[in-house]
Amino acid sequence: MRFKKELDYVHLSKYFYIFSITLTILGIIFLAIFNLNYSVDFRAGSNVDVSLSKNLTVDQIRTAVANIGADHEPNITPGTQRVTIRYDEVLSSQQDAALKSAITKLDDKASFEVNTVDTEMAKELARNAIYSVLLSCLGIIVYVSIRFEWRFAIAAIVALVHDAFMVVAIFSIFRLEVDLTFIVAVLTIIGYSINDTIVIFDRIRENLRFGKQKTYDDLKVLVNKSISQTIMRSLYTALTVFIAAFFLLLLGGESIKMFSLAMVIGLLFGAYSSIFIASPLWLLLKKNQKAKPKSKPAKA
Template sequence: MAFRLKLVPEKTTFDFFKHQYLTFGFSVFMVLASLVLVVTMGLNLGIDFRGGTTIRTEADQTEPVDIGAYRSAIAPLDLGDVLITQVYDPNFRDDQKVVTIRIQAQDGQEAISPDTQAKVLNALQTVNKDIKIVATESIGPKVSGELIWTAVWSVLAAVFAILVYIWLRFEWQFSVGAVAALVHDVTVTIGIFSLFQFKFDLSIIAALLTILGYSINDTVVVFDRLRENLVKYKKMPLRDVMNLSVNETLSRTVMTSGTTLLALIALLVLGGDVIRNFVFAMTWGVIVGTYSSVFVAKNIVLFIGLDRNKEKKDPAEQFFDKSDVAAD
Protein backbone atom coordinates (compact mmCIF):
# COMPACT_ATOMS: atom_id res chain seq x y z
CA MET A 1 0.00 0.00 0.00
CA ALA A 2 1.42 3.37 -1.01
CA PHE A 3 2.23 5.81 1.78
CA ARG A 4 0.69 9.27 1.41
CA LEU A 5 1.72 12.16 3.63
CA LYS A 6 -1.22 14.30 4.75
CA LEU A 7 -0.65 17.52 6.63
CA VAL A 8 -4.40 18.18 6.80
CA PRO A 9 -7.36 15.80 6.43
CA GLU A 10 -8.89 15.38 2.97
CA LYS A 11 -12.19 16.81 4.19
CA THR A 12 -12.19 19.83 6.47
CA THR A 13 -14.99 22.14 7.61
CA PHE A 14 -13.11 25.21 8.82
CA ASP A 15 -15.05 28.47 8.81
CA PHE A 16 -12.61 30.87 7.16
CA PHE A 17 -15.08 33.73 7.54
CA LYS A 18 -15.61 33.31 11.30
CA HIS A 19 -13.08 36.02 12.06
CA GLN A 20 -13.13 37.71 8.66
CA TYR A 21 -13.05 41.25 10.01
CA LEU A 22 -10.11 40.41 12.26
CA THR A 23 -8.06 38.67 9.53
CA PHE A 24 -8.91 41.24 6.87
CA GLY A 25 -8.32 44.10 9.29
CA PHE A 26 -4.93 42.61 10.16
CA SER A 27 -4.06 42.56 6.45
CA VAL A 28 -5.09 46.21 6.02
CA PHE A 29 -3.03 47.14 9.10
CA MET A 30 0.03 45.31 7.72
CA VAL A 31 -0.25 47.09 4.36
CA LEU A 32 -0.66 50.52 5.96
CA ALA A 33 2.17 49.87 8.43
CA SER A 34 4.42 48.79 5.57
CA LEU A 35 3.69 51.97 3.63
CA VAL A 36 4.46 54.08 6.71
CA LEU A 37 7.72 52.20 7.26
CA VAL A 38 8.83 52.74 3.66
CA VAL A 39 8.03 56.46 3.84
CA THR A 40 9.60 57.07 7.26
CA MET A 41 12.52 54.62 7.34
CA GLY A 42 13.11 54.10 3.63
CA LEU A 43 14.84 51.10 2.09
CA ASN A 44 18.44 50.00 2.46
CA LEU A 45 19.11 50.14 -1.28
CA GLY A 46 21.94 48.02 -2.62
CA ILE A 47 24.60 48.95 -5.13
CA ASP A 48 22.24 48.25 -8.03
CA PHE A 49 20.03 51.17 -7.01
CA ARG A 50 22.60 53.51 -5.43
CA GLY A 51 25.42 53.25 -7.90
CA GLY A 52 28.95 52.14 -7.26
CA THR A 53 32.05 50.52 -8.69
CA THR A 54 32.77 46.91 -9.61
CA ILE A 55 36.39 45.81 -9.30
CA ARG A 56 37.44 42.60 -11.02
CA THR A 57 40.46 40.93 -9.46
CA GLU A 58 42.52 37.94 -10.54
CA ALA A 59 45.06 35.76 -8.76
CA ASP A 60 47.08 32.67 -9.61
CA GLN A 61 46.39 30.13 -6.88
CA THR A 62 45.26 26.54 -6.64
CA GLU A 63 43.57 26.92 -3.26
CA PRO A 64 39.85 27.83 -3.11
CA VAL A 65 39.05 31.52 -2.75
CA ASP A 66 38.24 32.53 0.83
CA ILE A 67 35.52 35.18 0.41
CA GLY A 68 35.44 35.73 4.16
CA ALA A 69 39.13 36.64 4.16
CA TYR A 70 38.55 39.12 1.34
CA ARG A 71 35.71 40.72 3.26
CA SER A 72 37.70 40.91 6.49
CA ALA A 73 40.64 42.54 4.67
CA ILE A 74 38.43 45.25 3.11
CA ALA A 75 36.25 45.92 6.19
CA PRO A 76 38.71 48.34 7.91
CA LEU A 77 38.54 50.65 4.86
CA ASP A 78 34.92 51.50 5.80
CA LEU A 79 33.61 51.61 2.23
CA GLY A 80 29.98 50.91 3.10
CA ASP A 81 28.07 48.28 1.14
CA VAL A 82 30.51 45.77 -0.36
CA LEU A 83 29.49 42.63 -2.27
CA ILE A 84 32.15 40.01 -3.04
CA THR A 85 31.53 37.06 -5.38
CA GLN A 86 33.76 34.57 -7.16
CA VAL A 87 33.44 34.25 -10.94
CA TYR A 88 33.35 30.74 -12.39
CA ASP A 89 34.11 30.03 -16.04
CA PRO A 90 34.98 26.67 -17.67
CA ASN A 91 37.57 28.51 -19.77
CA PHE A 92 39.55 29.57 -16.70
CA ARG A 93 42.74 27.71 -15.82
CA ASP A 94 42.72 25.57 -12.69
CA ASP A 95 44.94 28.09 -10.93
CA GLN A 96 43.05 31.17 -12.21
CA LYS A 97 40.80 32.62 -9.52
CA VAL A 98 38.65 35.63 -10.49
CA VAL A 99 36.63 37.64 -7.97
CA THR A 100 34.36 40.68 -8.41
CA ILE A 101 34.09 43.26 -5.64
CA ARG A 102 31.17 45.70 -5.83
CA ILE A 103 31.59 48.85 -3.73
CA GLN A 104 28.82 51.40 -3.22
CA ALA A 105 29.24 54.94 -4.52
CA GLN A 106 31.17 57.07 -2.05
CA ASP A 107 29.89 60.46 -0.90
CA GLY A 108 30.20 63.06 -3.64
CA GLN A 109 31.84 60.64 -6.07
CA GLU A 110 30.34 58.76 -9.00
CA ALA A 111 33.18 56.20 -8.91
CA ILE A 112 35.78 55.35 -6.30
CA SER A 113 39.04 57.27 -6.68
CA PRO A 114 42.35 55.72 -7.81
CA ASP A 115 43.58 56.23 -4.25
CA THR A 116 40.71 54.11 -2.88
CA GLN A 117 41.37 51.44 -5.52
CA ALA A 118 45.00 51.32 -4.38
CA LYS A 119 43.90 50.90 -0.75
CA VAL A 120 41.56 48.06 -1.77
CA LEU A 121 44.36 46.34 -3.69
CA ASN A 122 46.79 46.70 -0.79
CA ALA A 123 44.22 45.25 1.60
CA LEU A 124 43.53 42.28 -0.69
CA GLN A 125 47.23 41.59 -1.12
CA THR A 126 47.42 40.87 2.60
CA VAL A 127 45.32 37.80 1.75
CA ASN A 128 47.23 36.89 -1.40
CA LYS A 129 50.18 38.96 -2.61
CA ASP A 130 49.54 37.81 -6.22
CA ILE A 131 46.11 39.49 -6.45
CA LYS A 132 45.85 42.17 -9.13
CA ILE A 133 43.05 44.38 -10.44
CA VAL A 134 42.26 43.57 -14.07
CA ALA A 135 39.18 45.77 -14.66
CA THR A 136 36.93 48.37 -13.02
CA GLU A 137 33.42 49.49 -13.97
CA SER A 138 31.25 52.19 -12.41
CA ILE A 139 27.47 52.69 -12.29
CA GLY A 140 26.46 56.31 -11.82
CA PRO A 141 23.40 57.69 -9.99
CA LYS A 142 21.55 58.29 -13.29
CA VAL A 143 21.78 54.65 -14.33
CA SER A 144 20.83 53.55 -10.82
CA GLY A 145 17.75 55.78 -10.96
CA GLU A 146 16.76 54.21 -14.26
CA LEU A 147 17.13 50.76 -12.71
CA ILE A 148 14.77 51.74 -9.89
CA TRP A 149 12.07 52.82 -12.31
CA THR A 150 12.63 49.75 -14.48
CA ALA A 151 12.15 47.57 -11.40
CA VAL A 152 8.95 49.42 -10.43
CA TRP A 153 7.52 49.14 -13.94
CA SER A 154 8.36 45.44 -14.14
CA VAL A 155 6.36 44.73 -10.98
CA LEU A 156 3.43 46.92 -12.11
CA ALA A 157 3.42 45.29 -15.56
CA ALA A 158 3.29 41.83 -13.96
CA VAL A 159 0.37 42.86 -11.73
CA PHE A 160 -1.51 44.39 -14.68
CA ALA A 161 -0.99 41.28 -16.83
CA ILE A 162 -2.32 39.11 -14.01
CA LEU A 163 -5.35 41.40 -13.61
CA VAL A 164 -6.20 41.03 -17.31
CA TYR A 165 -5.69 37.25 -17.24
CA ILE A 166 -7.93 36.72 -14.18
CA TRP A 167 -10.57 39.04 -15.67
CA LEU A 168 -10.69 37.01 -18.89
CA ARG A 169 -10.38 33.65 -17.14
CA PHE A 170 -13.03 34.32 -14.49
CA GLU A 171 -14.90 37.59 -13.84
CA TRP A 172 -13.86 41.13 -12.99
CA GLN A 173 -14.65 40.61 -9.28
CA PHE A 174 -12.11 37.80 -9.17
CA SER A 175 -9.46 39.99 -10.81
CA VAL A 176 -9.96 42.73 -8.21
CA GLY A 177 -9.61 40.19 -5.39
CA ALA A 178 -6.53 38.60 -6.94
CA VAL A 179 -4.74 41.90 -7.59
CA ALA A 180 -5.57 43.17 -4.10
CA ALA A 181 -3.96 40.02 -2.69
CA LEU A 182 -0.86 40.56 -4.85
CA VAL A 183 -0.54 44.20 -3.78
CA HIS A 184 -0.87 43.00 -0.19
CA ASP A 185 1.94 40.44 -0.66
CA VAL A 186 4.37 42.83 -2.36
CA THR A 187 3.70 45.75 0.01
CA VAL A 188 4.08 43.67 3.18
CA THR A 189 7.30 42.08 1.86
CA ILE A 190 8.79 45.50 1.08
CA GLY A 191 7.66 46.70 4.52
CA ILE A 192 9.58 43.89 6.23
CA PHE A 193 12.73 44.88 4.34
CA SER A 194 12.22 48.48 5.43
CA LEU A 195 11.63 47.49 9.07
CA PHE A 196 14.77 45.39 9.40
CA GLN A 197 16.79 47.44 6.86
CA PHE A 198 17.77 44.37 4.88
CA LYS A 199 19.60 45.13 1.66
CA PHE A 200 17.16 45.80 -1.19
CA ASP A 201 18.64 45.18 -4.65
CA LEU A 202 17.74 43.66 -8.01
CA SER A 203 17.67 40.15 -6.55
CA ILE A 204 14.80 41.25 -4.30
CA ILE A 205 12.91 42.52 -7.35
CA ALA A 206 13.35 39.04 -8.82
CA ALA A 207 12.02 37.59 -5.56
CA LEU A 208 8.97 39.91 -5.68
CA LEU A 209 8.17 38.81 -9.24
CA THR A 210 8.49 35.19 -8.16
CA ILE A 211 6.19 35.85 -5.19
CA LEU A 212 3.60 37.30 -7.58
CA GLY A 213 3.65 34.11 -9.64
CA TYR A 214 3.51 31.83 -6.60
CA SER A 215 0.70 33.76 -4.91
CA ILE A 216 -1.49 34.01 -8.01
CA ASN A 217 -1.07 30.28 -8.61
CA ASP A 218 -2.50 29.58 -5.14
CA THR A 219 -5.31 32.08 -5.70
CA VAL A 220 -6.25 30.65 -9.11
CA VAL A 221 -6.56 27.16 -7.61
CA VAL A 222 -9.07 28.47 -5.05
CA PHE A 223 -10.94 30.55 -7.65
CA ASP A 224 -11.13 27.65 -10.08
CA ARG A 225 -12.70 25.40 -7.45
CA LEU A 226 -15.01 28.25 -6.46
CA ARG A 227 -16.22 28.62 -10.06
CA GLU A 228 -16.94 24.88 -10.25
CA ASN A 229 -18.85 24.93 -6.98
CA LEU A 230 -20.88 27.99 -8.00
CA VAL A 231 -22.29 25.90 -10.84
CA LYS A 232 -22.70 22.79 -8.69
CA TYR A 233 -24.34 24.48 -5.68
CA LYS A 234 -26.50 27.20 -7.19
CA LYS A 235 -28.75 27.55 -4.14
CA MET A 236 -25.99 27.59 -1.53
CA PRO A 237 -25.11 31.04 -0.13
CA LEU A 238 -21.97 32.56 -1.66
CA ARG A 239 -20.16 32.63 1.69
CA ASP A 240 -20.74 28.90 2.20
CA VAL A 241 -19.62 28.09 -1.33
CA MET A 242 -16.39 30.03 -0.75
CA ASN A 243 -15.79 28.22 2.54
CA LEU A 244 -16.36 24.88 0.84
CA SER A 245 -13.98 25.77 -2.00
CA VAL A 246 -11.15 26.79 0.34
CA ASN A 247 -11.61 23.67 2.46
CA GLU A 248 -11.52 21.45 -0.64
CA THR A 249 -8.23 23.00 -1.80
CA LEU A 250 -6.71 23.39 1.68
CA SER A 251 -4.75 20.13 1.56
CA ARG A 252 -3.14 21.11 -1.74
CA THR A 253 -2.37 24.63 -0.47
CA VAL A 254 -0.72 23.42 2.74
CA MET A 255 1.29 20.69 0.99
CA THR A 256 2.56 23.04 -1.72
CA SER A 257 3.49 25.81 0.70
CA GLY A 258 4.97 23.37 3.21
CA THR A 259 7.26 21.61 0.77
CA THR A 260 8.36 24.94 -0.75
CA LEU A 261 9.15 26.33 2.70
CA LEU A 262 11.24 23.27 3.57
CA ALA A 263 13.55 23.97 0.63
CA LEU A 264 13.63 27.72 1.31
CA ILE A 265 14.40 27.33 5.02
CA ALA A 266 17.28 24.98 4.17
CA LEU A 267 18.66 27.61 1.78
CA LEU A 268 18.09 30.33 4.37
CA VAL A 269 20.15 28.46 6.96
CA LEU A 270 22.80 26.91 4.74
CA GLY A 271 22.88 29.11 1.64
CA GLY A 272 25.29 31.77 2.86
CA ASP A 273 25.23 35.57 2.86
CA VAL A 274 25.11 36.05 -0.92
CA ILE A 275 21.57 34.66 -1.36
CA ARG A 276 20.22 35.11 2.18
CA ASN A 277 18.17 38.26 1.52
CA PHE A 278 16.72 36.77 -1.66
CA VAL A 279 15.75 33.55 0.12
CA PHE A 280 14.31 35.48 3.06
CA ALA A 281 12.11 37.48 0.67
CA MET A 282 10.95 34.24 -0.97
CA THR A 283 10.25 32.57 2.39
CA TRP A 284 8.28 35.51 3.72
CA GLY A 285 6.48 35.85 0.37
CA VAL A 286 5.33 32.22 0.38
CA ILE A 287 3.90 32.63 3.90
CA VAL A 288 2.17 35.93 3.10
CA GLY A 289 1.03 34.70 -0.33
CA THR A 290 -0.60 31.62 1.18
CA TYR A 291 -2.31 33.79 3.81
CA SER A 292 -3.63 36.24 1.21
CA SER A 293 -4.97 33.44 -1.02
CA VAL A 294 -7.04 32.12 1.87
CA PHE A 295 -8.00 35.27 3.77
CA VAL A 296 -7.75 38.24 1.38
CA ALA A 297 -8.63 37.42 -2.25
CA LYS A 298 -11.89 35.58 -1.64
CA ASN A 299 -12.99 38.04 1.07
CA ILE A 300 -12.83 40.91 -1.41
CA VAL A 301 -14.84 38.91 -3.93
CA LEU A 302 -17.45 38.30 -1.21
CA PHE A 303 -17.55 42.01 -0.31
CA ILE A 304 -18.06 42.97 -3.98
CA GLY A 305 -20.54 40.16 -4.64
CA LEU A 306 -21.24 38.02 -7.69
CA ASP A 307 -24.19 37.97 -10.06
CA ARG A 308 -25.04 34.27 -9.81
CA ASN A 309 -28.09 34.58 -12.03
CA LYS A 310 -26.06 35.69 -15.03
CA GLU A 311 -25.51 33.03 -17.67
CA LYS A 312 -21.92 31.80 -17.59
CA LYS A 313 -20.22 32.06 -20.97
CA ASP A 314 -17.10 30.55 -22.37
CA PRO A 315 -14.38 33.26 -22.18
CA ALA A 316 -13.35 32.33 -25.73
CA GLU A 317 -16.69 33.62 -27.02
CA GLN A 318 -15.59 37.17 -26.17
CA PHE A 319 -12.99 37.01 -28.93
CA PHE A 320 -14.33 34.41 -31.41
CA ASP A 321 -17.61 33.69 -33.09
CA LYS A 322 -19.64 30.90 -31.53
CA SER A 323 -19.43 28.98 -34.79
CA ASP A 324 -15.63 29.11 -34.66
CA VAL A 325 -15.58 27.87 -31.06
CA ALA A 326 -18.03 25.08 -31.88
CA ALA A 327 -15.99 24.06 -34.95
CA ASP A 328 -12.90 23.64 -32.75
Protein backbone atom coordinates in the same frame (compact mmCIF):
# COMPACT_ATOMS: atom_id res chain seq x y z
CA MET B 1 -4.63 15.44 8.10
CA ARG B 2 -7.97 16.85 6.97
CA PHE B 3 -9.53 20.20 7.76
CA LYS B 4 -13.12 20.09 8.85
CA LYS B 5 -15.39 21.32 6.14
CA GLU B 6 -17.45 23.28 8.65
CA LEU B 7 -14.45 25.46 9.54
CA ASP B 8 -15.48 29.06 8.91
CA TYR B 9 -12.58 30.51 6.90
CA VAL B 10 -14.55 33.63 6.07
CA HIS B 11 -15.05 34.40 9.76
CA LEU B 12 -11.37 33.76 10.54
CA SER B 13 -10.31 36.09 7.74
CA LYS B 14 -11.09 39.20 9.79
CA TYR B 15 -8.13 38.45 12.08
CA PHE B 16 -5.80 38.11 9.09
CA TYR B 17 -7.18 41.35 7.65
CA ILE B 18 -6.41 43.16 10.92
CA PHE B 19 -2.87 41.75 10.96
CA SER B 20 -2.22 42.61 7.30
CA ILE B 21 -3.68 46.12 7.55
CA THR B 22 -1.60 46.83 10.67
CA LEU B 23 1.59 45.63 8.98
CA THR B 24 0.71 47.58 5.82
CA ILE B 25 0.31 50.84 7.77
CA LEU B 26 3.58 50.17 9.61
CA GLY B 27 5.31 49.43 6.29
CA ILE B 28 4.01 52.63 4.69
CA ILE B 29 5.28 54.68 7.65
CA PHE B 30 8.76 53.11 7.45
CA LEU B 31 8.88 53.52 3.67
CA ALA B 32 7.86 57.18 3.96
CA ILE B 33 10.47 57.91 6.63
CA PHE B 34 13.38 55.59 5.85
CA ASN B 35 12.62 54.24 2.34
CA LEU B 36 14.26 50.93 1.38
CA ASN B 37 17.85 50.00 2.08
CA TYR B 38 18.94 49.88 -1.56
CA SER B 39 22.06 47.99 -2.51
CA VAL B 40 24.59 49.31 -5.00
CA ASP B 41 22.40 47.76 -7.74
CA PHE B 42 19.92 50.62 -7.28
CA ARG B 43 22.21 53.27 -5.90
CA ALA B 44 25.24 54.84 -7.46
CA GLY B 45 28.45 53.69 -5.85
CA SER B 46 30.95 50.85 -5.58
CA ASN B 47 30.41 47.52 -3.88
CA VAL B 48 33.55 45.51 -3.04
CA ASP B 49 33.15 41.84 -2.07
CA VAL B 50 36.31 40.53 -0.39
CA SER B 51 37.01 36.83 0.18
CA LEU B 52 39.49 36.33 3.03
CA SER B 53 41.68 33.45 4.15
CA LYS B 54 41.60 34.63 7.77
CA ASN B 55 39.07 36.28 10.05
CA LEU B 56 39.36 40.07 10.19
CA THR B 57 37.32 42.40 12.38
CA VAL B 58 35.30 45.30 11.02
CA ASP B 59 37.55 47.75 12.91
CA GLN B 60 40.67 46.29 11.25
CA ILE B 61 39.15 46.67 7.79
CA ARG B 62 37.77 50.15 8.49
CA THR B 63 41.18 51.33 9.70
CA ALA B 64 42.90 49.79 6.68
CA VAL B 65 40.66 51.49 4.10
CA ALA B 66 40.39 54.85 5.93
CA ASN B 67 43.11 56.51 3.84
CA ILE B 68 42.23 55.51 0.28
CA GLY B 69 40.85 58.99 -0.48
CA ALA B 70 37.10 58.26 -0.50
CA ASP B 71 34.76 61.14 0.38
CA HIS B 72 32.42 59.03 2.53
CA GLU B 73 32.77 56.36 5.20
CA PRO B 74 32.12 52.86 3.79
CA ASN B 75 29.38 50.56 5.01
CA ILE B 76 31.11 47.30 5.99
CA THR B 77 29.12 44.06 6.26
CA PRO B 78 31.10 41.19 7.83
CA GLY B 79 30.68 37.51 7.03
CA THR B 80 32.46 34.19 7.50
CA GLN B 81 35.83 34.91 5.89
CA ARG B 82 33.99 37.27 3.60
CA VAL B 83 33.28 40.97 3.88
CA THR B 84 31.35 43.48 1.79
CA ILE B 85 32.57 47.07 1.63
CA ARG B 86 30.07 49.48 0.09
CA TYR B 87 30.71 53.09 -0.88
CA ASP B 88 28.04 55.64 -1.83
CA GLU B 89 30.39 56.95 -4.50
CA VAL B 90 32.09 55.43 -7.51
CA LEU B 91 35.71 54.65 -6.62
CA SER B 92 38.38 55.82 -9.05
CA SER B 93 40.99 53.39 -10.33
CA GLN B 94 43.51 54.87 -7.87
CA GLN B 95 41.12 54.46 -4.94
CA ASP B 96 40.28 50.94 -6.05
CA ALA B 97 43.98 50.01 -6.18
CA ALA B 98 44.60 51.63 -2.79
CA LEU B 99 41.75 49.67 -1.20
CA LYS B 100 43.00 46.34 -2.56
CA SER B 101 46.52 47.15 -1.42
CA ALA B 102 45.32 48.01 2.10
CA ILE B 103 43.33 44.77 2.46
CA THR B 104 46.15 42.69 0.97
CA LYS B 105 48.48 43.94 3.71
CA LEU B 106 46.11 42.34 6.23
CA ASP B 107 45.55 39.18 4.20
CA ASP B 108 47.84 38.48 1.24
CA LYS B 109 45.46 35.78 -0.06
CA ALA B 110 42.42 38.05 -0.25
CA SER B 111 40.47 38.14 -3.52
CA PHE B 112 38.25 40.97 -4.70
CA GLU B 113 35.06 41.45 -6.73
CA VAL B 114 34.21 45.08 -7.46
CA ASN B 115 30.77 46.13 -8.76
CA THR B 116 30.22 49.73 -9.80
CA VAL B 117 26.93 51.43 -10.73
CA ASP B 118 26.70 55.02 -11.94
CA THR B 119 23.78 57.33 -11.16
CA GLU B 120 21.93 56.95 -14.48
CA MET B 121 22.21 53.17 -14.45
CA ALA B 122 20.90 53.02 -10.87
CA LYS B 123 17.85 55.13 -11.80
CA GLU B 124 17.18 52.99 -14.88
CA LEU B 125 17.38 49.75 -12.90
CA ALA B 126 14.96 51.06 -10.26
CA ARG B 127 12.55 52.31 -12.94
CA ASN B 128 12.64 49.01 -14.87
CA ALA B 129 12.04 47.05 -11.67
CA ILE B 130 8.87 49.06 -10.95
CA TYR B 131 7.69 48.66 -14.55
CA SER B 132 8.20 44.89 -14.43
CA VAL B 133 6.02 44.54 -11.33
CA LEU B 134 3.30 46.83 -12.73
CA LEU B 135 3.22 45.02 -16.08
CA SER B 136 2.94 41.68 -14.28
CA CYS B 137 -0.05 42.95 -12.30
CA LEU B 138 -1.67 44.35 -15.44
CA GLY B 139 -1.29 41.06 -17.29
CA ILE B 140 -2.83 39.17 -14.38
CA ILE B 141 -5.80 41.56 -14.26
CA VAL B 142 -6.50 40.99 -17.95
CA TYR B 143 -6.10 37.21 -17.66
CA VAL B 144 -8.34 36.80 -14.59
CA SER B 145 -10.96 39.19 -15.97
CA ILE B 146 -11.22 37.17 -19.19
CA ARG B 147 -11.16 33.75 -17.55
CA PHE B 148 -13.43 34.62 -14.61
CA GLU B 149 -14.98 38.05 -13.95
CA TRP B 150 -13.90 41.45 -12.66
CA ARG B 151 -14.67 40.61 -9.02
CA PHE B 152 -12.26 37.69 -9.15
CA ALA B 153 -9.69 39.93 -10.85
CA ILE B 154 -9.88 42.61 -8.13
CA ALA B 155 -9.62 40.04 -5.34
CA ALA B 156 -6.66 38.32 -7.02
CA ILE B 157 -4.77 41.58 -7.54
CA VAL B 158 -5.35 42.65 -3.93
CA ALA B 159 -3.96 39.28 -2.75
CA LEU B 160 -0.82 39.38 -4.88
CA VAL B 161 -0.15 43.07 -4.15
CA HIS B 162 -0.61 42.18 -0.47
CA ASP B 163 2.03 39.43 -0.72
CA ALA B 164 4.50 41.62 -2.59
CA PHE B 165 4.02 44.62 -0.30
CA MET B 166 4.37 42.53 2.85
CA VAL B 167 7.85 41.53 1.67
CA VAL B 168 8.69 45.16 0.88
CA ALA B 169 7.37 46.25 4.31
CA ILE B 170 9.44 43.66 6.19
CA PHE B 171 12.58 44.65 4.27
CA SER B 172 11.92 48.33 5.04
CA ILE B 173 11.16 47.79 8.74
CA PHE B 174 14.24 45.65 9.39
CA ARG B 175 16.48 47.64 6.99
CA LEU B 176 17.33 44.57 4.91
CA GLU B 177 19.25 45.21 1.71
CA VAL B 178 17.28 45.37 -1.54
CA ASP B 179 19.17 44.23 -4.64
CA LEU B 180 18.29 42.85 -8.08
CA THR B 181 17.65 39.35 -6.69
CA PHE B 182 14.99 40.91 -4.44
CA ILE B 183 13.03 42.00 -7.52
CA VAL B 184 13.30 38.47 -8.94
CA ALA B 185 11.97 37.11 -5.64
CA VAL B 186 9.00 39.52 -5.65
CA LEU B 187 8.05 38.53 -9.21
CA THR B 188 8.34 34.84 -8.25
CA ILE B 189 6.13 35.41 -5.20
CA ILE B 190 3.53 37.09 -7.41
CA GLY B 191 3.53 34.00 -9.63
CA TYR B 192 2.97 31.62 -6.71
CA SER B 193 0.34 33.90 -5.20
CA ILE B 194 -1.78 34.07 -8.34
CA ASN B 195 -1.39 30.32 -8.88
CA ASP B 196 -2.88 29.46 -5.47
CA THR B 197 -5.58 32.09 -5.85
CA ILE B 198 -6.64 30.79 -9.27
CA VAL B 199 -6.95 27.24 -7.91
CA ILE B 200 -9.41 28.37 -5.22
CA PHE B 201 -11.28 30.69 -7.59
CA ASP B 202 -11.64 27.89 -10.12
CA ARG B 203 -13.26 25.71 -7.46
CA ILE B 204 -15.55 28.57 -6.38
CA ARG B 205 -16.67 29.07 -9.99
CA GLU B 206 -17.26 25.34 -10.41
CA ASN B 207 -19.36 25.15 -7.23
CA LEU B 208 -21.33 28.21 -8.34
CA ARG B 209 -22.42 26.36 -11.47
CA PHE B 210 -23.91 23.44 -9.55
CA GLY B 211 -25.32 25.28 -6.55
CA LYS B 212 -28.26 27.55 -5.95
CA GLN B 213 -27.08 30.54 -3.97
CA LYS B 214 -29.81 32.98 -3.09
CA THR B 215 -28.43 34.72 0.00
CA TYR B 216 -25.11 35.92 1.40
CA ASP B 217 -25.06 32.97 3.81
CA ASP B 218 -25.37 30.59 0.86
CA LEU B 219 -22.35 32.23 -0.80
CA LYS B 220 -20.42 32.12 2.47
CA VAL B 221 -21.02 28.39 2.79
CA LEU B 222 -19.92 27.94 -0.83
CA VAL B 223 -16.66 29.87 -0.27
CA ASN B 224 -15.87 27.89 2.88
CA LYS B 225 -16.59 24.64 1.05
CA SER B 226 -14.39 25.63 -1.92
CA ILE B 227 -11.47 26.55 0.36
CA SER B 228 -11.84 23.27 2.26
CA GLN B 229 -11.65 21.34 -1.00
CA THR B 230 -8.41 23.04 -2.10
CA ILE B 231 -6.62 24.07 1.10
CA MET B 232 -4.40 20.99 1.41
CA ARG B 233 -3.21 21.36 -2.17
CA SER B 234 -2.36 25.04 -1.54
CA LEU B 235 -0.55 24.32 1.72
CA TYR B 236 1.44 21.41 0.30
CA THR B 237 2.57 23.55 -2.65
CA ALA B 238 3.58 26.44 -0.39
CA LEU B 239 5.33 24.13 2.08
CA THR B 240 7.36 22.40 -0.65
CA VAL B 241 8.68 25.69 -2.06
CA PHE B 242 9.15 27.12 1.46
CA ILE B 243 11.42 24.23 2.47
CA ALA B 244 13.57 24.71 -0.64
CA ALA B 245 13.81 28.49 -0.09
CA PHE B 246 14.55 28.03 3.62
CA PHE B 247 17.49 25.71 2.99
CA LEU B 248 18.78 28.06 0.29
CA LEU B 249 18.72 30.76 2.95
CA LEU B 250 20.63 28.59 5.42
CA LEU B 251 23.11 26.96 3.06
CA GLY B 252 23.24 29.28 0.04
CA GLY B 253 25.90 31.88 -0.63
CA GLU B 254 25.81 35.57 0.14
CA SER B 255 24.81 36.42 -3.43
CA ILE B 256 21.38 34.73 -3.10
CA LYS B 257 20.73 35.35 0.60
CA MET B 258 18.36 38.29 0.07
CA PHE B 259 16.55 36.37 -2.69
CA SER B 260 16.06 33.38 -0.39
CA LEU B 261 14.94 35.55 2.53
CA ALA B 262 12.43 37.43 0.37
CA MET B 263 11.07 34.10 -0.91
CA VAL B 264 10.69 32.71 2.62
CA ILE B 265 8.85 35.84 3.80
CA GLY B 266 6.67 36.03 0.68
CA LEU B 267 5.67 32.36 0.86
CA LEU B 268 4.62 32.73 4.50
CA PHE B 269 2.30 35.60 3.61
CA GLY B 270 1.19 33.93 0.39
CA ALA B 271 0.19 30.81 2.32
CA TYR B 272 -2.78 32.63 3.83
CA SER B 273 -3.55 35.45 1.38
CA SER B 274 -5.41 33.26 -1.15
CA ILE B 275 -7.45 31.69 1.63
CA PHE B 276 -8.07 34.56 4.02
CA ILE B 277 -7.65 37.64 1.80
CA ALA B 278 -8.67 36.93 -1.81
CA SER B 279 -11.64 34.60 -1.30
CA PRO B 280 -13.38 36.64 1.45
CA LEU B 281 -12.82 39.81 -0.60
CA TRP B 282 -14.54 38.20 -3.61
CA LEU B 283 -17.41 37.26 -1.29
CA LEU B 284 -17.69 40.85 -0.12
CA LEU B 285 -17.80 42.13 -3.71
CA LYS B 286 -20.30 39.44 -4.70
CA LYS B 287 -22.50 40.32 -1.74
CA ASN B 288 -23.11 43.78 -3.18
CA GLN B 289 -24.09 42.42 -6.58
CA LYS B 290 -27.64 43.26 -7.48
CA ALA B 291 -29.80 40.24 -8.11
CA LYS B 292 -30.89 39.94 -11.72
CA PRO B 293 -34.68 40.14 -12.15
CA LYS B 294 -36.24 36.88 -13.21
CA SER B 295 -37.77 36.91 -16.67
CA LYS B 296 -41.52 36.63 -16.71
CA PRO B 297 -43.00 33.57 -18.44
CA ALA B 298 -44.55 34.29 -21.81
CA LYS B 299 -48.33 34.49 -21.88
CA ALA B 300 -50.15 31.78 -23.79
